[in-house]
Amino acid sequence: MEPQDQSLIEKHFSIWSERDIAKRAALIAEVYAEDVEIIDPHFVAQGRSELQLLITNLQAKFPERKFRLRQPIEGHHNIARLYWQFGTEDMPAQETGEDVFVVENGKIRRLLIFIDVR
Secondary structure (H helix, E strand, C coil): CCHHHHHHHHHHHHHCCCCCHHHHHHHHHHHEEEEEEEEECCEEEEHHHHHHHHHHHHHHHCCCCEEEECCCCEEECCEEEEEEEEECCCCCCCEEEEEEEEEECCEEEEEEEEECCC
């Protein structure tokens, strides 16, 4: 994976735990294409504003949880993936899953989210 793509995916990962809305909005504009498509088992979101709303709602629903990497980020040919866990300090893996990204023109154009079934 190219170093700039690695940095982009690392910023993506930090956005989902960022609580400051203004800081998160600036990072979203830096990391995601304006027309980003986010596909999750429970929803499909289009664009940065829907992504911002999605993250805000997720944080409101689970204020004590944050995202952590489970494995190093991998990538090739403008595609990357990471494995995550979402939980509290004492139970960090309450939810686990995988994100798959398509990077175009230096920004994340598509994000596919998989949640592990338990």
